[in-house]
Amino acid sequence: MSRRIALLVIVGAVFALTPTACAHAMLDRADPRVGAILQVAPTSIRLEFSEGVEAAVSRVTLLNAQGKAIPLGRVTARSPSKQVLVIAIPGALGPGVYHVRWRIVSVDGHVTVGEFPFTVRP
Numbered sequence: 001m002s003r004r005i006a007l008l009v010i011v012g013a014v015f016a017l018t019p020t021a022c023a024h025a026m027l028d029r030a031d032p033r034v035g036a037i038l039q040v041a042p043t044s045i046r047l048e049f050s051e052g053v054e055a056a057v058s059r060v061t062l063l064n065a066q067g068k069a070i071p072l073g074r075v076t077a078r079s080p081s082k083q084v085l086v087i088a089i090p091g092a093l094g095p096g097v098y099h100v101r102w103r104i105v106s107v108d109g110h111v112t113v114g115e116f117p118f119t120v121r122p
């Protein structure tokens with residue numbers, strides 16, 4: 001085997017060992033929707049990810065326009081595939097712009113973060 005072919009074989013083996021199923025958990029769908037303008041204040045946040053996530057170690061925060069955190073319920077996983085997180089909003093949200101910020105750990109142990117706004121209109 002020539003040296004060049006040996007090198008190609010090694011590179012191929014490294015690619016084969018990289019788990020192709022490891023796509024990081026990205027936000028697929030959200031309720032409230034990303035950028036939504038709502039007439040009625042939401043009472044929960046539902047986040048659907050592209051991969052299963054570990055609810056126990058995932059964080060979701062809701063910030064008002066002043067950057068103050070709104071108290072939320074516990075993060076719970078809702079689907080058998082663990083791709084859906086639901087978080088209750090116990091208090092009534094007044095009119096304004098809010099930001100949902102998430103830091104989640106997918107079942108493969110990788111962390112992804114993101115944020116999106118929604119608006120409550122009176």
Ligand SMILES: [Cu+2]
Pocket residue numbers: 022023024025106108110
């Ligand atoms: Cu990953």
